[in-house]
Amino acid sequence: MQQQPNDIDVLLVGSGLGSLTAACLLAAEGLKVKVLEQNYLVGGCTSSYWRKGFVFEAGATTVVGLDEAMPLRFLLQKTGISLPDLVPLDLPMLVHLPDGQLINKYQNLQHWITEAQRAFPETSPTAQAQFWEFCYKISEFVWQTSTAQRHFPPSSLRDLWPMLSNIRWEQLRYGAYSFRTTDWLLKRYGLDKSSRFVRYINEQLLITAQNHAAEVNVLFGATALCYTNYTNYYVRGGLINLVMPLVRYIEQRGGQVQVREKVLNIEKQNTGYQIFTNKNTYQARFVVSGIPANNIADIYPNNPRQNALRKALFPSExxxxxxxxxxxxxxxxxxxxxxxxxxxxxxxxxxxxxxxxVSLSHPADLTRSDVPDVVIASVSTHIPNPAAQAAFDKTETENQILALLEKRGFLRREDVLYTHSSSAKSWEKWTVRAFGFVGGYPQLATVRPWQMLDARLDGHGAYLCGDTAYPGQGVPGVVLSGLIAYEKLKTDWLK
Structure with missing residues (x-):
């Protein structure tokens, strides 16, 4: 194991979108950054891989965050990075109900309200309109507040002045909804009477909140339900082309992004940190972890805040x-x-x-297959409590998914050229995430936004971002976590 030169200002663990966001902003400040990724591909769950002549997505398949006041837009404006491979979608999503009815998730709010009224005729049209107008207003508030309040949640006196200087009346007014759950909101508008609509809401919340209405607070729930009312994008060539411009930006500013190098242990020292990997030993002034909190707790055992961190970790259940x-x-x-x-x-x-x-490749994207006129589909569904999942024959599940897609008119079995599948053990091997869990920490009614894991990992020079830190999962969420880690490191040490 080689001892590397001590000229690293910030060592970042993992190359997920949160880590890369923080790395870009720190590199823009003139700091020497090094990103270490254990996989052979960058991006973590926001990546793509080539297999048998086709490009498949590694994880997240929806991209949003470039509208006014949203995190990805803030990052691009701050750095000047461009994303040339983004293609805006005319229709963000189609929902297929159990009886086969289709619901068009239109971006335009009024068009969407009309569609919701049509799809759920058993509910009051007025209540539907009021519900979605309220949700959209909340979502606008959340995004405007999130990018303005980049020191939230506060964990130091240094956070108070930037937070107070950006405080607005709406933050006090709407903040109270963090104490209410989305099922309370359904009852408020009388929409809980429709079991069809309640199930629709619960399944939609699983996409971005990883939980059902009874556990998701109104602020997060309304924002999650309205993400299709903002511009959604497809990434030409796969999600790897969302992260590669960030990698190039880091390298152009003297930083490094190193793949196939796994961090094994971090030790806090008097003047920074010593980081041990499977290949080298590094010294760095600061550390930013973009891997799950469950993982960083294992490789940073002498963290001064280890006991508090351990108590905040979510178990597999x-x-x-x-x-x-x-x-x-x-x-x-x-x-x-x-x-x-x-x-x-x-x-x-x-x-x-x-x-x-189900996410399909864009018809205009000819780069994801060696064969013309081919659709690449990524299909995913939840596995709760992954550590307890028993081994099973994936073939039966694969066949049922193929039969379902054939019945819904996506494909014919004779047109299938290639399939493969993965479950919790595969995710654990691919990402090295504890239990193979994905999608971040689910929203819980007992965990308020200010109680979520903060960017300050140890109260010194180590920071946390990614989908287990505030505000949680999704492209906008992990980018915002990277923005917050950068802001807090800058406030603590660079001013």
């Missing part, structure tokens, strides 16, 4: 992994949308799951 299936098939017709959530009449074998999420 509160987490989700995913069963994911990649499918390549010959294109036979045009799809109205590339993102589909299918609500199932009965759960899949071996999985406690009542919906699947």
């Amino acid at each position: 509160k987490l989700n992994s995913a069963f994911q299936m990649g499918i390549a098939f010959r294109r036979k017709h045009h799809f109205e949308a590339i993102h589909h959530q299918i609500h199932l009449p009965e759960q899949l074998p071996h999985l406690d799951s009542k919906s699947i999420f």
